[in-house]
Amino acid sequence: MSATSTFEEHIQFIQSQTDKALSKITPKLNSSKYFYNPIHYVVKGRGKRLRPVLVHLSGQAYDAQPDDLMKLGIAVELLHNFSLVHDDIMDNDSMRHGQPSVHYKWDIPTAILAGDGLFTLAQLSLVGLDNYIFQRFNEVALEVCEGQGMDKEFENDHSIDMDGYIQMIGKKTACFLGMCSELGAVLGGASEEEAVNIYKFGYFLGLAFQIKDDYLEIFGNEESMGKSLGSDIDENKQTILAIVARKINVKDWDNFLKKTRKFEDYKNYYESNGVKKEVENLIESNVEKALTGLSMLSDDRSVQLNKYANLILNREF
Amino acid sequence: MSATSTFEEHIQFIQSQTDKALSKITPKLNSSKYFYNPIHYVVKGRGKRLRPVLVHLSGQAYDAQPDDLMKLGIAVELLHNFSLVHDDIMDNDSMRHGQPSVHYKWDIPTAILAGDGLFTLAQLSLVGLDNYIFQRFNEVALEVCEGQGMDKEFENDHSIDMDGYIQMIGKKTACFLGMCSELGAVLGGASEEEAVNIYKFGYFLGLAFQIKDDYLEIFGNEESMGKSLGSDIDENKQTILAIVARKINVKDWDNFLKKTRKFEDYKNYYESNGVKKEVENLIESNVEKALTGLSMLSDDRSVQLNKYANLILNREF
Numbered sequence: 001m002s003a004t005s006t007f008e009e010h011i012q013f014i015q016s017q018t019d020k021a022l023s024k025i026t027p028k029l030n031s032s033k034y035f036y037n038p039i040h041y042v043v044k045g046r047g048k049r050l051r052p053v054l055v056h057l058s059g060q061a062y063d064a065q066p067d068d069l070m071k072l073g074i075a076v077e078l079l080h081n082f083s084l085v086h087d088d089i090m091d092n093d094s095m096r097h098g099q100p101s102v103h104y105k106w107d108i109p110t111a112i113l114a115g116d117g118l119f120t121l122a123q124l125s126l127v128g129l130d131n132y133i134f135q136r137f138n139e140v141a142l143e144v145c146e147g148q149g150m151d152k153e154f155e156n157d158h159s160i161d162m163d164g165y166i167q168m169i170g171k172k173t174a175c176f177l178g179m180c181s182e183l184g185a186v187l188g189g190a191s192e193e194e195a196v197n198i199y200k201f202g203y204f205l206g207l208a209f210q211i212k213d214d215y216l217e218i219f220g221n222e223e224s225m226g227k228s229l230g231s232d233i234d235e236n237k238q239t240i241l242a243i244v245a246r247k248i249n250v251k252d253w254d255n256f257l258k259k260t261r262k263f264e265d266y267k268n269y270y271e272s273n274g275v276k277k278e279v280e281n282l283i284e285s286n287v288e289k290a291l292t293g294l295s296m297l298s299d300d301r302s303v304q305l306n307k308y309a310n311l312i313l314n315r316e317f
Numbered sequence: 318m319s320a321t322s323t324f325e326e327h328i329q330f331i332q333s334q335t336d337k338a339l340s341k342i343t344p345k346l347n348s349s350k351y352f353y354n355p356i357h358y359v360v361k362g363r364g365k366r367l368r369p370v371l372v373h374l375s376g377q378a379y380d381a382q383p384d385d386l387m388k389l390g391i392a393v394e395l396l397h398n399f400s401l402v403h404d405d406i407m408d409n410d411s412m413r414h415g416q417p418s419v420h421y422k423w424d425i426p427t428a429i430l431a432g433d434g435l436f437t438l439a440q441l442s443l444v445g446l447d448n449y450i451f452q453r454f455n456e457v458a459l460e461v462c463e464g465q466g467m468d469k470e471f472e473n474d475h476s477i478d479m480d481g482y483i484q485m486i487g488k489k490t491a492c493f494l495g496m497c498s499e500l501g502a503v504l505g506g507a508s509e510e511e512a513v514n515i516y517k518f519g520y521f522l523g524l525a526f527q528i529k530d531d532y533l534e535i536f537g538n539e540e541s542m543g544k545s546l547g548s549d550i551d552e553n554k555q556t557i558l559a560i561v562a563r564k565i566n567v568k569d570w571d572n573f574l575k576k577t578r579k580f581e582d583y584k585n586y587y588e589s590n591g592v593k594k595e596v597e598n599l600i601e602s603n604v605e606k607a608l609t610g611l612s613m614l615s616d617d618r619s620v621q622l623n624k625y626a627n628l629i630l631n632r633e634f
Contacts (some may be wrong), residue, residue, distance in 0.1 A: 035466025086433060090426035109407035109469060112429055116403060117462045119433070123440060123455040127448065134451060138440040145434045149352025152426060 007307045011053055014073075018052045021074050025121055038102050038114035039121070042081050045097030050312070051076040054180040057308050058198060061301040062188025069187060071125050075137060076180050078122035083144055085115040090152065091237075133183055140179040147172025154238040158246070165243050166207065173213075174206030181205075181305070193296075200293035201305060208286035209312050214239040215279050218267055240282065241266075245275045287313050324624045328370055331390075335369045338391050342438055355419050355431035356438070359398050362414030367629070368393040371497040374625050375515060378618040379505025386504060388442050392454065393497050395439035400461055402432040407469065408554075450500055457496040464489025471555040475563070482560050483524065490530075491523030498522075498622070510613075517610035518622060525603035526629050531556040532596050535584055557599070558583075562592045604630050 005013070022043040026036050052073030059069040087093070088101040089111050095101060103111035119141075126134050150168040154160045181202030182195050190198065218241060245253045256269055270276045290309055294302040322330070339360040343353050369390030376386040404410070405418040406428050412418060420428035436458075443451050467485040471477045498519030499512050507515065535558060562570045573586055587593045607626055611619040 032463045032466030032470060034470040035463050082433075086429050089429060108425065112403050112406060112432075113462060113465055113469070115429075115433075116399075116436070117459065119436060120455055120459045120462060124452070124459065127452045127455075131444065131448065135441070135444045138437055138444075142434065142437045142441065145430060145437060146349045146352050148430055149349030152430070153349060153351040 007304070010304075011311070014053050014056045015049045017070070018049045018073055018077060021070055022077065025074065025078075025125075034110065035113055035117055038106055038110055039117050041099075041105070042085060042102060042114060042118065043078075045081075045099055047077065047081065047097050049077060051080050051177065051180045054177060054202065054308060055184040057304045058181040058184030058202075059187050060184075061297070061304060062185045062190050064184060064188030068129060069184060071127075071129055072133065072183055072187060075122045075125040076176075078118050078125060079137070079141060079144075080176070082115045082118035082122060083148070085111055085118060087148060090148070129187070132186065136179055136183055136186075140175050143171040143175045151237070157238065160238045160243060162243055162247065165238060165240060169207060169210040170203070173210040174203045177206035177209065178203035197293045197296040198305075201290050201309075202293075204286045204290035204293060205309055205312055208283045208290065211240050211279060211283050211286065212313075214241060215276075215283070218263075218270060219276065240279055241270050241275055244278050244282075245270065245273065248274060248278070283313065324621070327621075328628070331370050331373045332366045334387070335366045335390055335394060338387055339394065342391065342395075342442070351427065352430055352434055355423055355427055356434050358416075358422070359402060359419060359431060359435065360395075362398075362416055364394065364398065364414050366394060368397050368494065368497050371494060371519065371625060372501040374621045375498040375501030375519075376504050377501075378614070378621060379502045379507050381501065381505030385446060386501060388444075388446055389450065389500055389504060392439045392442040393493075395435050395442060396454070396458060396461075397493070399432045399435035399439060400465070402428055402435060404465060407465070446504070449503065453496055453500055453503075457492050460488040460492045468554070474555065477555040477560060479560055479564065482555060482557060486524060486527040487520070490527040491520045494523035494526065495520035514610045514613040515622075518607050518626075519610075521603045521607035521610060522626055522629055525600045525607065528557050528596060528600050528603065529629075531558060532593075532600070535580075535587060536593065557596055558587050558592055561595050561599075562587065562590065565591060565595070600630065 025043065026040045055073040055076055056069050059072075084096055085102050088096055089103045089108055093101055094104045099105075101111070102114050122137075123134075126137060147168055147170070150164075151172060154164070154168060178199040179202070182199035185198045186195055217239065242253075245256075252273070256265075259265075270279075287309055291306065294305055294309075297305075342360065343357045372390040372393055373386050376389075401413055402419050405413055406420045406425055410418055411421045416422075418428070419431050439454075440451075443454060464485050464487070467481075468489060471481070471485060495516040496519070499516035502515045503512055534556065559570075562573075569590070573582075576582075587596075604626055608623065611622055611626075614622075
């Protein structure tokens, strides 16, 4: 980052470099078009590249080699896209990153194989990095799968409480962001203690991020989010909003559920019963925990990550 | 292998040790049952463990460490099962290894996630092995995906010739067996030249194996194969039998296709028009090429692999 560039310019630079590298991962278009065309389509989607950005910011705080960070950044973005392509099938989501999801544009077999390919390309992007990176990457990939399993289990299960929900998003999202921040720093030679703290930063930021994702699924803007809203309601997902609503007044909430499945009704209920406000507070408190993880680092190491946390908290998209 | 045990006993020993190790890879049953139960179900299926057996035989020829071979053996078996679970969805196969396929027993989302988990556990089984093993493993995993893509492209495409077919099964099956034999030997410190030759052994054996698989899909025994026969016909797959039939007499074959889709009719056609015989010859010629790959090795190194090739050639299941 040059002295004169702003944080936003720096983020955009990382995003554009990531896009450029991603566009080069499918050179073998002379091979199976059935396999490579959807992969090419996915990596050209309007993803925000928030995970590679975290890898780079964390790694830059420890002067990690740019080439190593790019390898890891591409790997985490591909891992993320793999899970999205497969989750979209499982959840029957029709839009993703501003375009039809793969199984909608093609079909389920095509999307299954495209996801498999993205995951394999993620592994290959790690070639040349330390064995520890490879191990942690896949440990977290397994947790992401476990989290998705819990998410599917929780559908239609109205006994899920806050602890169960936090455990689920902890696996599905938070430990993924924790891994991005941890391994970026590890590539720069961070100490074990520093790695633990910077993992916590990513982890709690991830909790805040996922809670906000549930929140935006109801209170977001369909166009700028580039996906259809309300699918959590259609799928009967146990979102943080539903769990908080149940906690505040279980009778009221159960009565409400018997009456309607309309998107607007849910939105009004959450607003007028204090659910929206409590979830907003929950997001902020997790961001604070994340920043506590950062407070163990020196100021010059944490300044960019602090800004990144704000970016996550204030995103409107 | 002790001096008194037979080859068959030795194979059975490797299979049982592999089964034992596989049964231990899903210890976290207190975590998501949605995720782990189907994985447990898959690894308990009646798989023949032919890929781990090849890893062990090849590695033992070079005195590789048993622990390393077990890690790699488990990884290749999990990779194989991952691809089967996902391919069964794509091809709508209802039986696998003597039991209902995962998406038949549960549903498609469950089977997608189980496959993802098997793939991730395969990666984790490689932890501690050399970076080169990890790289080759994933290069081949990508080829397996490419091969599956070609296989799907070839459905309903009656212009596929022998070259296209061999390229497809080369990626989908042959390079996988090539990798098993190569990396087993590499774990034992085989030279680069030896690794190339032993890869060729596995590769051509893989071609023979896959051609025989197409062959058994028509001429095998449903009960002992543990899966339903004839699904290639239902899916309109371009099998080696269809390609040879077209090559022998395209007019005759086209007329036949207009008349029937019955399994027994196909069987009779292949038998009475010389297709069966030509495919049998093709299997044998590829086994001979495989043995040429072995001929570069010393006798004591190749003896077990020679027996393994015979096992593949003569399997009736």
